[in-house]
Amino acid sequence: MSPYWILVVILLPMITGALLPILDFKEEEDRGKRQLFVAIPVILNTILVYALILHKPVGDLTLVHLTKDLSISFRMDGLSAVFAGLVAGLWPLSTCYAFEYIRHEGKENKFFAFYTMTYGVTLGIALSANVVTMYLFYELLTLVTVPLVMHAMDKRSIRAGLKYLAYSIGGAAIAFTGVMILMNSGDPSMTFYYGGSVTESAYLANPTLVQVGYLLCFFGFGVKAAIFPFHEWLPAVSVAPTPVTALLHAVAVVKAGAFAILRITFYSFGPGILLGTPAQGIAMAFAMITIVFGSVMALKEQHFKRRLAYSTVSNLSYIIFGATLMTPYGFLGALCHMLFHGIMKITLFFCAGSVLVQTGREYVHELEGLGKKMKLTFFAFTVGSLALVGLPLLCGFISKWKLGTAAASAGTTFAFVGILALLISAVLTCGYTMPIVIRAYLPREGFDESQNETAKDPGLYMTVPVLILCAAMLYFGMHSGPICDALFAVAAGLI
Amino acid sequence: MNAGFLFVLPVIIPVIAGLLVYFRPEYREEAKRVAFVRIMLCVTAAFVFLIDLLPEAGLHLFSLTPELPVLFQSDGMAKIFITLVAVMWLASGFFSFEYMKHEENHQRYYLFFLCSFGVLVGLGLSANYLTMYMFYELMTLLTMPLVLHSGKKEAVQAAFKYLFYSVFGALMGLLGFFFIYNYGTTITFTAGGVLDMAKVAGHENKLLAVVFLVVLGFGTKAGMFPLHAWLPTAHPVAPAPASAVLSGVITKAGILGVVRVIYYLIGPDFIRGTWVQYAWLGLALATVFMGSMMAYKEKVLKKRLAYSTVSQVSYVMFGLAVLNQAAFIGAILHVVFHSFIKDVLFLAAGAIIYKTGRTNVTELKGIGKEMPIVMWCFALASLGLVGIPPLAGFVSKWYLAVGSLESGVPFFNWFGPVILLASALLTAGYLLTIVIDAFFPGSDFPMDTLTKKEPSYYMTVPLIALTFFIVWLGLFPGGLYSMIESFAASVF
Amino acid sequence: MELVQNFPLLSIIIMTSCGAICTLLKGKAAKWYCLVCLAATLALNLFAFFYTLQNGAYVYYMGRWSAPWGNEIKVGVIEALLASAFAFVMILSVLGGLEHILEDVESTKVNLYFVMIAFLMLTLLILVYTNDIFTAYVFVEINTIASCALVMMRYKPGKTLVATTKYMIMSLLGSSLFLFAVCILYNITGHLLMEPMGQEVRRLYAEGQYLFPLTVAIAFMGVGLSIKGALFPFHTWLPDAHGSATTTSSAVLSGLVLKGYIFLLIKIYCRVIGLDVLAGDHMPDVLFLFGAAAMVIGSVRAMQQTDLKRLLAYSSISQVGYIFVGLGLGTEAGIAAAIVQILAHAVTKPMLFCAAGGFMNVSGGSRKLQDMTGAGRRDPLSGAAFLVGVFSMIGIPLFAGFTTKLTLTQAALGHGSVKCVLALIVIIVSTVLNALYYIPTVSTLFSARNDLTPYRNRYAHYHVPYVAAMVLFMIVNICVGTLAGPLLEAIYAGLPSLGM
C-alpha cells in the first residue's frame, strides 16, 4: 500500500474527533447519530490499520523537514505493526464499551471527541519513523488525554489531571534532553534502525554521555510507563471514566511509554552499545523495583480501580524488564507482554467499570457475593485475573514464559534476580486479584445476599467487548505459535 | 494413533461433570446429584484403570507455542499416581455422599471436587514440564475452594494462606522451568535428566540454586519445612473427604513435581554430592522430626493428622533426596502407602465428627465402642503409619532406611534412619494413644452408657476398602515393588 | 552601491515620517497610514534580509564619514531577519488589537497611538541596525518614552498610570546605567562605533589595561539592559505594565520591545566586548543564573495568577529567561539559541495576548480567568490561536517553541559543563511548569459552563483584521516550528557579522 495511507489512519480519527464539537450533537437526542458518527470511522480505521500491517508500505513517508536532519516521518515496520495492531484491535471494542458506559458520566460529545482523537495520536506514536516524530505524538498524546482524565471536572479529577500532566510533560522534557544527546552521538536524523543509530566512534568518544542520554530517555519515557519513582500519576488518574482508564491507562498511553522505551533501546541507542554497561544495570534495576513495588502497592490498595492501576505499574515494568535485557529474546518477551497485558488489563478494567456503573461500588471489600449476580462480568474478571497470574492456557503465561526464558538465557546474575522479581510479583498478583474473585463467588459465612439484589450484568455494549477479550485471552493462551513467530521476527529485526 | 486419545477422557469427564452438577438446576436434588456424581466418579476411575492396563503411550494435544506442547504420557510413575488419585477420589467421593449432608453448598463442593479429580489425573499424565505446571496451578486454584468451603473466617484465612504458599511454590517451579528450558535439551520428561552439560558449563552454581528453589517450591505443596505452615492450617478446615484427598493426594502432587524435576529433568547426578542434596536432606529430616513433634503436641484430631502428614510426606522427601534406587523405591512406596493410610485416618476423623461432632482427641475416649468399624480401620491405619509389620508402612520405611544406609552420603546415611526411627516412635505416641483411649478408656469410664453410632455404608465401605488395601499391600508388596523398580532402574 | 542596501535606512525614514504625519491625521486615516508604512517597512526589510542572505552583511555609512568617525548602520542577516520579524509582528499585533485600540483609547487620541506605534517601530529598527553605541542610547530612551506612552494610552486611567510610572522609573534606571556604561567605554576606547570599540577593548584586555572600568562597563551594560529586558529580579514592572495595557500594547511590549533591548545587549556583548573578554568577567555566568532563575520563578508566579493577561506577562518573564540562558551560555550556539528564542517568543506571545483580547470580548470585558470560562468555545478562532500558542510554549514539535527548545538544549549540550546540567534541568522544570499553568488555563477556556450570564453568552463577531492577524500568527508560528532548518542556517550565516 502507498505510505500515504499511514497519514490517513492517523488523521482520520483525529479529524473525526475534531469534528464532533463542531457538529455539536445533542447529548441525549442525537446519541444514535453520534455513535454512528464515531463508530464508522473507528472501525474503518481499524480495518485500514490491519490492511497496512498486512501490506506494509515500502519506504518512509516524510511529511516535513524541520531542520536538515530532523523531519516528521512515518513508517510501518515490525514494531509499529505490533503496537498499531494492539491499539487498533482494542479501540473499537473499548469504543463500543464506552457507548454504554459514558451515559453515566455525561458530556458525551466532549468525551468521544478526545477519545477518538487519541486513537489517531496513538497510531502516530506507533507509526513514527524517527524520534522527533514520536516525541511530537508523545506530547500530543498527553494533551489530548488530559481532558479525558479531567472529564468529571470536579476537584479530584482536576487534581489528578494536573498530576498526570506534570508527570507526563516532565517526563517528555527529560526524555527530550536524552534525545538531544542521542542526536549528537550518531545519526542526527534519529531515524529508527534496528540495532540503533548511535555510532561506535561517537560512543567511544564519550561513553558516559551516551549512557546518561539513554537513561534520560529511559526515565523520561518511563514516566508514561510508570516506572518507579515516577509512577504516582497512574493510580491517581483512575478517577477518569473507566473506558479511559481501561484503554488509555492500561493500553494506549502507558504502552506508548513502553513502546518508546523499546524504540529507544533497540532502534536508537541499540543494544550493541548498551549491553553490559552500567546504564543497562540501572535501567534493569529500576524495572525490577517497579515490578515488585507495583504489586506490593496493589496488594495494599483497597480501591478497585487503583488496585488495577498499581497492577499496571507492575506489569508495565515486565515489558521494560524485557527491553532492558537487550537481547532479541528479551525484546520478544517485552512484545508478548505488551500485547497480552493490553488484552488482560483492559478486560479487568472493563469489569471494574461494569461493577462501578451497575452498583456504584468502588472498593474491593464491597464486591462480595457479586459473582452470582453479575455472572458474565465476573467470569471475565476471573479469566483476566488468572491470565494475569500466569496460568497456562491463558495468554499471560506465554508472555511470562517468554520473559522468563529470555532472562534465564541472558545468563547474568542480574537477570536471575529479575526472574525472582517476576515470580514474586506473580505471587503478589495472585494476592491482589484472587481474593476479589474468590469473595465475589464465595462470600463469607453469614453474608447478606439481599444487598446485591439489584446488581446485574450491564448491557450488550459492555458485555460483548469483554467476552470477545476473554476469547482472545484463551485463543492467544492456547495457540500463540503464529503470533509468537511474528513477534520474534520483529524482535530479531527481520521485519 | 495409540491409546493416547484415552488420556483426555479422565481429565475432561470430571471437569464437565462438575460443571454440569453446578449449573444444571436438576442436580439441586440430592438423589439425582449423588447418582450422577457416583456414575461419573466410576466412569473416570474406570478410564484411569484402563490406562493402567494399556501399555505406555503418549499424546500430543496441542501446542501453546512451538516450544510449549501440551503432552501426556502414561509411564510407570504416571500410572502409579493416577491410580492413587482414582482410588482416593472414589473412596472420598463415596464418603462425601454421606458426610456432606451436614454441610451446605453441595453443588459447589462437587464442582470443585470433580474438577480437581480431572486436574490431578491430568497432572499425573503430564509428559512435560509445561503440562505439569499447568495442571499444578489449576490444582491449587481448584482445591482452594474446598478449603474455603465452610466460609468461616478461619477457613477463608486458611484458604488464602494455602493459595499464596502454593502459588509461590508453583512459581518457584516456573523458575526452574525457565532454566531447564535454557540449559536442557527438551522439556519432555526423560528418565535420567535432560541437562545439556555443554550449556550448563560455567553456570553450575546458578543452576544449583535454581534446583534448590524448585525443590523448595514443590516442597511447599508437600509441606516441607520451611514452607509447611499452610498445611496444618488448611487441611483441617476443609470438609473431611476434602481433607483426606488434600492430605492423601495433593501433598503427593508436590512429590510428583520433585520426582519429575529431579529425576526426569535435572537428573540425580547433577545434584549428587552438592550442597543442594545436603540441604534437601537436612530440610526433609527437620520436617520429619518437627512434624511429629507438633502432631504429638496437637490436641485437635484433624490438626494432629495434618501435622502427621507434614512429617510423613517428608519421609518421602528424604527418600528422594538420598538419590539412590532403594531409597527412591522406598519413597514411592511410601507415597502410595501414606496416601491410603492418611485417607483412612482423615475419613475416620470425618466420620467421628459427622456422627458425634467431637474434634478434640481428649473427647474420643471410648469411641471404639460407639463406632467400632471406623475405629478398627483407624487403628490398623495407625499401626501402618507407625510402621508395624506386616502393615503397609513398614515396607516403605524399610527401603528408606536401607537406601539411606547404603547411599554413602556422609552423616545423613546414619542420621536419617535415626530420625526416621525417632519419628516413628513419636507417631506411635500420637496415634496409638488415641486408639488405646478409644478402645480402653480406663476402668472408670462409663462404657455402658455408650450407644452404637456407626455411620452408613457410604462411609464405612470406603474405609474398609482402603484399610483392606493397607493390610494387603503390607503383606504382598511385591507386585507394586517390581512395578516401581522397573522405572526406578531407568532413572539412575 | 546597490539599491537594496538603502532599504533599511529607507524603512527607518518611512517610520519617522509616519510618526510625524500621523500626528496630523485623524484616527482612522492614521491607522491606515501607519499600517501601510509598517507593511512597507516589512517589505523593505525582507528585501534586505534576502539580499544579505545572498551577499553577506554590509555597513551603511550615515553621511560621508566612514569609520571610525562617522555614524553607521550595519545590516547583517540576523539584523534584517529580526527587523522583518518585528515589523511583521507589529502589523499583526496592531491588526489583532485594532478593535481594542478603538475602544480603549480616547477617540481624539487614536492618531497619537499610531504615532507611538510608529516611533516604537522606528526605535526598534534603529536598535536592531545601529552600529553606533550612543545612537543606541538615544533610541533606547525614545523607545522608553514610546512604550510608556503605549501603556498609558488607555481610556481608563488609574492602574495604567501607576503601571506606567513604575515602568518609567525602572526604565530610567536601566537606561542611565546603560548610558554610564557607554560613557566608560567611550572613555577607555575613544570610539563610539562598535567595531573599532571592540578592537580597542580586546587590545586593552589583552594588555591588561583598564580592566576595572571595563568590568564596570560590562556590568552596568548588562544590568541596565536587563532591567529594560525584564530579567529576573528586575521584572517587577512588567506584569503591571503588560497586564494593564490595551491588547496591542501588551502584545507589542512583550513581543518586541523587550527583544529590542535584549538584542542590543547581545549585539554589544558580541561586537564590542567579545565573548572571550566577557567570559573572563563572568558576566555570562551571572546572566545565565538569573536567566535560569527567571525561567522557573516567572512560571511559578504565573501559576498564581487569576488574571489572564498578567499570567501571560509572567510567562514572558520566564521566556525572557530562556534568552538570557542562551546568552549566558556564552557560545555561538547559545547566542543562536537566544536569537531563535527572540523570534519564537516574538511570534508567540503577541498571539496569546491578542487571543486574550478575543476572550475578553466574549467574557464581558473581564480579564479574570474565572469569567473567561468557556470563552474558547464562544470564540473558537482565538481558542485555536491560544492553543497554538500554548503548544508552542510547551515546546511541542511543529510549533515555534520547539525550535527554541531544540537549539537551546543542543547549545547547552555543546557547552558541556556544570552550566549544561543546570540548563538542562531548568529547561525541564520550566517546560513542566509551563504546561502546568497553560493547560489548566486552556481547560478553563474550553470547559462548558452552565450559569451563562447573557453577556458571557455573546459569541464572537469577527472583524477581518482580527481574523487575518490570528490566522497569520498561527501560520507564522508553525512556520518557525517547521522551517527551523532554514531559519537556523540563516542565523548561523548571520553570526559572524554579529561579531562572533
Added chain:
Amino acid sequence: MDQLFVNYVQAAAVIIYGIGFFTLFFNPNMIKKIIGFDMMDSGIFLFLTAQGFLYGGHDPIVDPELVGAQNYINPLPTGLVLTGIVVGVSVSAFMLALTVRLYYRYHTLNLDEIIRLARKEED
C-alpha cells in the same frame, strides 16, 4: 586612592550619579524622583565632559597656529552631552506630565500612597 584624587571630577560625577540613583529609586515623592533622574543625568554628563577636557586645550575651532589634535579639547563628548541633555529633558517632561496626571487622580505625590490607592481602586 590616588586615582580618586587625581580624577576628582570623575569621582564627583559618580557621587552625583549615586545620589541621583538613590533618589530615583528610593524616594517616594514623584517630583524628587524626577530631580533624582536629572541628577543622574547631570552626573553622567559631568563625567563625559570631564573626559573630553584637556588641560591647556583650546576650543575645537581650528586655529592655523595650533596644529595637531593634542592642542584642542575633544569636541565629541560635548556633542554627546548636548544630545543627552535633549533626551533627558524630554524624558523629564514625560515624567512630569505623568506626575500631573497622577496628582489629578490621586491628589498626592507620594508613589507608595498612589500605589496603595490604585490597588484599592481595583478592588
